[in-house]
Amino acid sequence: MESQPRFFGRLLALIHGEVSAAELEAYRKAGRAVYELLQRTEDHRLEHKVKGDNPWGVDPVHQAMFLCAWNAFLLQTLGDKLLEADYAADPSTVGFVPPVTQQQAMALYTQVEPWLSRAIQAESNPAYRLDRSVPAELPAWVAAEPCPRPHLEAMLAATRAVRTHAEAALAVFEQDGLPPERQADVQRLRQIFSEALSKSEYAQGLLTGQMPQSIHEVIETHLRTALEGYYRLGQLLAMPELLAAKPDSRRERSAKARTVLPTDPGFDPWVLTDPRSVGRWKADPKARKAIQNLWASDPDPERTLAIQGEIQQALLYGDIEHAGIGHYYCCPWSAVFEVKRPVTLGGVRLQPRQQFAYDVSAEGMTEGEPFKREVMIGDFRPTSEVDYCDPRSSDHRD
Structure with missing residues (x-):
């Protein structure tokens, strides 16, 4: 919910070193079109399933639309959840966020519009061809040590939000009559989904009460892996031909x-x-x-x-x-x-x-x-020991 911060809230935000969230609020408001697009995308996907279309046989334009809509959806969702979690953690400073939250949300929000635009172009142009190499990766995670708890809450909330839609898309693939060579692909998709789900559920189990920094890092790693898995899964479900891509050629x-x-x-x-x-x-x-x-x-x-x-x-x-x-x-x-x-x-x-x-x-x-x-x-273990390993200094350790 949008809110204009009162004077006391602005003062607290200044004391805490927080910055205005006005720009993020604008991106959040503009991104509402993403959720409407996702609904249309899922309607199209259901139509293809009702007609009995093989997911590999869906026309390339609709595949491009599905993929771009998914990317815009996950990016928008994670950005929105970051704002919501920060506001919930400190309602007195609604309208302001820590700099690390502003940086991470901006990294997500600024990638939404290009994917949204591509999806809408594909929806309106039967001859549309995707102009971007896929599958795409999530934008870089902003470094923060330890990861703020509201960020962990936001990442967990985002995994819950995208899980339902990923399950619905995966259900399209789980149909009778697929040729044997496609069954292996479906199993691979199930595996990606299962890994993302298990990572997020394990992180949820750890996210309780007061936690040491080492547990923050474990939760953060699991949630990142889950979100990256869902992001990739949605693209593979949209454009299953990507399953046949050879990683070695890309590595070369x-x-x-x-x-x-x-x-x-x-x-x-x-x-x-x-x-x-x-x-x-x-x-x-x-x-x-x-x-x-x-x-x-x-x-x-x-x-x-x-x-x-x-x-x-x-x-x-x-x-x-x-x-x-x-x-x-x-x-x-x-x-x-x-x-x-x-x-x-x-x-x-x-x-x-x-x-x-x-x-x-x-x-x-x-x-x-x-x-x-x-x-x-x-066999590594968390430690507070630091070694600068600097041969030009006699002061190596802290």
């Missing part, structure tokens, strides 16, 4: 993209760092110095970044996932991952359920050891 194309090196404009020195903790390290002078010295000491940064690229590709294609226990304690504070499918990264063969972190360090170079870049397998 990604590998050919030019790597941005430390000497290039626009290089991000925090590219190896767990995105959820970047804000913390950027605010730490010792960490900034350590990361600068790390790259200055790396004799082959292209090789270092190539292994990081392999890890990111494995994450994108579902071979690995965030373990939900935070980051490795040593600079550059990389994320800890858990393996879902057998995969080779940095020359190391990894098996399901193994945990690993990307350990990059120049710490041993002062003693004649080579620069270290290792996909390190281990």
Whole structure:
């Protein structure tokens, strides 16, 4: 519900460092068209089912409409839930939100209109052709440590909202008479749905009472995985031909993209760092110095970044996932991952359920050891220990 903040609310918001939500409210209001579009989309989908159309046989224009409407819906829903959860957590500052909430909601809302426009174009033009590579990924998550509880509540509420619509779309595929080669695809879709559902339900079970930071991170990781799974699932249900796409060809194309090196404009020195903790390290002078010295000491940064690229590709294609226990304690504070499918990264063969972190360090170079870049397998646990691993400083640990 929209509300004009009173003077006391504005004062509290200022004290808490919150920013105006007026822009977000405008996006929320404009996005109401998304829910109307989703209803029309589901009506079209039902018509095809009543006629007995095979999901693979739906015309490409309607498939494009279904996909674009789904993307707009999930993005709009998550943005709306972020606002609702923040207002519910602190009604006295309705109309204002923390900066991290404003940034995350804006990242979502600004992607809604392009998908909405594409869906409406497809609805009105029988010759429409999608101008975007799909399946698309969700926008980047804004780093916050720990993730604010209202964000967790919002993410959980969003999974509940999209689950019902995902189930309805999946029901279209569960029909008699599909040829055997399509049954395997349906089972794959069910698996994606089941994983998203189990992740969200497990997170819901953890989201109770007062929680330590480590549990915040576990919940956040599970809910992110669930939302990313639902986002991808909706696109596959809309355009089932995407199930036949070969990830390896996309990996090859990604590998050919030019790597941005430390000497290039626009290089991000925090590219190896767990995105959820970047804000913390950027605010730490010792960490900034350590990361600068790390790259200055790396004799082959292209090789270092190539292994990081392999890890990111494995994450994108579902071979690995965030373990939900935070980051490795040593600079550059990389994320800890858990393996879902057998995969080779940095020359190391990894098996399901193994945990690993990307350990990059120049710490041993002062003693004649080579620069270290290792996909390190281990049994990781949350810790408050910090090691800056800076060979140019005698103050390594905190």
